Amino acid sequence: xxxxxxxxxxxxxxxxxxACLRLAKSGSSLLLIEDAVYxxxxxxxxxxxxxAAMKDMKVYVLGADLKARGVGxxxxxxxxxxxxxxGFVDLVAEHDNNxxxx
Amino acid sequence: MKFTILVNEGPYQHQASDTAYQFxxxxxxxxxxxxRVFFYNDGVNNxxxxxxxxQDDRNIxxxxxxxxxxxxxxxxxxIAAAQRRGILDEDEMKRQGxxxxxxxPGFRISGLGQLIEGxxxxxxxxxxxx
Amino acid sequence: xxxxxxxxxVNRKAPYGTIYALESLEVVxxxxxxxxxxxxxxxxxxxxxxxxxxxxxxVGMKNFSPTYSALGDYDVNKIYVEKESLExxxxxxxxxxxxxxxxxxxxxxxxxxxxxxxxxxxKAIMDEQDVILSF
Numbered sequence: 001x002x003x004x005x006x007x008x009x010x011x012x013x014x015x016x017x018x019a020c021l022r023l024a025k026s027g028s029s030l031l032l033i034e035d036a037v038y039x040x041x042x043x044x045x046x047x048x049x050x051x052a053a054m055k056d057m058k059v060y061v062l063g064a065d066l067k068a069r070g071v072g073x074x075x076x077x078x079x080x081x082x083x084x085x086x087g088f089v090d091l092v093a094e095h096d097n098n099x100x101x102x
Numbered sequence: 103m104k105f106t107i108l109v110n111e112g113p114y115q116h117q118a119s120d121t122a123y124q125f126x127x128x129x130x131x132x133x134x135x136x137x138r139v140f141f142y143n144d145g146v147n148n149x150x151x152x153x154x155x156x157q158d159d160r161n162i163x164x165x166x167x168x169x170x171x172x173x174x175x176x177x178x179x180x181i182a183a184a185q186r187r188g189i190l191d192e193d194e195m196k197r198q199g200x201x202x203x204x205x206x207p208g209f210r211i212s213g214l215g216q217l218i219e220g221x222x223x224x225x226x227x228x229x230x231x232x
Numbered sequence: 233x234x235x236x237x238x239x240x241x242v243n244r245k246a247p248y249g250t251i252y253a254l255e256s257l258e259v260v261x262x263x264x265x266x267x268x269x270x271x272x273x274x275x276x277x278x279x280x281x282x283x284x285x286x287x288x289x290x291v292g293m294k295n296f297s298p299t300y301s302a303l304g305d306y307d308v309n310k311i312y313v314e315k316e317s318l319e320x321x322x323x324x325x326x327x328x329x330x331x332x333x334x335x336x337x338x339x340x341x342x343x344x345x346x347x348x349x350x351x352x353x354x355k356a357i358m359d360e361q362d363v364i365l366s367f
Contacts (some may be wrong), residue, residue: 001359008121019244019276022316022351025359034117038174064124085128092226093103093134099242100229100365102110110367143255143367182258214262222237222266222364229366 003082004095005057008034008102011046016101021049026056031083031091033062037069042077055077062088105129106220110231112147113162114155115182119148123165123232130173138176138220139166143231144186149177149209152232170208177209178216190232238269239360243278244366247297248288252367253281254296259365261299264306271310271361272303273354279317282328282346297329304333309345316351 010040012097017039020030030053032039039050042063050059054077063082066073073082083091092098107126109159111118126136141148148163154163168176179189191211195203205211221227241260247253263270274282281300288295303309311331318324331345349357358364 003359006228008117009104015276016244023275023355023358025355028359034121057120085124088125089129089132089134092105092228097361097364098226098228099358100231100366102229102231102244102366108365142259143251166322175263183255214259215266217259218239218268219265220261221239221365222268227365231367 001096002029002094004028004091004098005030006098006100007032007036007039008100009037011039012044017046017050020101021053024053024057029058029060029091029095030089031060031062032065033088034065037061037065037071040066040076040080041071042075047077051077060087060091103225104135104223106137106217106224106227107123107229108217108220108227108229109139109145109148109157110143110229112144113153115144116232118230118232119145119166120160122228123162123169125228125230126175127169130169131162136173136175137224138178138216139170140217140220141179142183142214142217144183144187146187147178148190149179149184149189149206151204151206172195175208179205179209179211180214180217181211182214184211189208202226236267236269238271238360239263239363239365240271240273240358240361240365242273242275242358242364243281244276246277246280247286248291248293249267253278256365256367257296258301259367260308261306262305264308267307270308271312271357272308273357274311274313274317275354276314276317277321279313279321279323279328282311282331283323284327300329300331301311303331304345307333309333309343310347311345312347312349312354312357314351314354315348318348
């Protein structure tokens with residue numbers, strides 16, 4: 001069963017991303033939205049953790065939330081795909097199930 | 103695909119309702135069906151008719167009302183959560199002996215069973231919260 | 233009659249500081265009437281919801297912890313608690329409420345509803361669900 005994990009809180013504020021990465025099965029996908037988009041940035045104290053996760057998870061980030069927060073795509077880690085709301089919908093539809101980590 | 107959307111936070115305080123709205127809009131544009139949008143926890147506060155947000159920013163309640171009207175959406179507000187937070191329709195006002203009701207157009211008040219039914223009947227249930 | 237779906241309620245927040253623990257439980261109770269395959273997961277601060285000895289007399293809030301004991305009567309008896317979350321908080325299963333259910337497939341023998349599972353086991357449990365609700 002393919003799972004899309006959705007995280008919406010900043011990894012510097014909450015442990016939702018930590019919990020997600022601990023409990024997400026290999027081969028699942030992660031979508032970062034709202035304040036969680038900061039987790040996609042390079043050079044942060046969580047970058048290594050996210051990079052390690054990317055070895056067995058596909059990571060996506062919602063472009064609208066990056067833009068709102070002034071996070072330019074040049075600040076993102078390699079290998080993270082930026083999606084729009086239509087892409088968000090596609091991800092939910094394409095994965096058998098989804099789980100929001102609040 | 104048939105979606106049920108769960109909104110757990112009120113307007114403005116959290117981005118949840120905005121994100122849920124944008125997601126719902128995008129899903130409709132792609133031709134998907136929205137089985138139900140269910141408002142729980144502080145999410146019931148999206149259904150107040152009485153908010154007067156600043157003119158230069160989005161009107162979240164109105165966004166939902168207009169989207170519901172345009173697409174025939176079923177926007178359901180949980181009765182238990184609504185009672186706690188003072189969101190009433192006319193029936194509830196009479197039943198609870200209150201002097202006013204404030205439910206915005208396009209929303210209806212019902213039980214948590216509507217959320218479970220949404221989970222059972224839909225292909226996907228997406229949760230937007232804090 | 234539609235196929236039975238596997239519903240998982242994920243609880244990651246402590247009780248009383250916010251309403252999520254209480255209102256999540258209310259969904260579980262109402263949802264029980266729909267005869268789906270229900271499980272509860274307690275992870276991170278969610279494990280605190282199950283601590284025994286909650287006394288809310290001085291905070292002026294309703295003590296809703298007794299409600300967890302009723303879950304067995306509602307056929308909700310798969311209560312998964314993450315071991316790592318307990319340990320991180322210095323807790324063991326002995327700090328938690330004694331939640332029981334009567335197994336109709338075993339001559340109504342009384343059994344423990346709480347199953348302490350490792351993160352790996354929790355991962356597998358989450359992966360097999362059809363609908364996941366978080367608050």
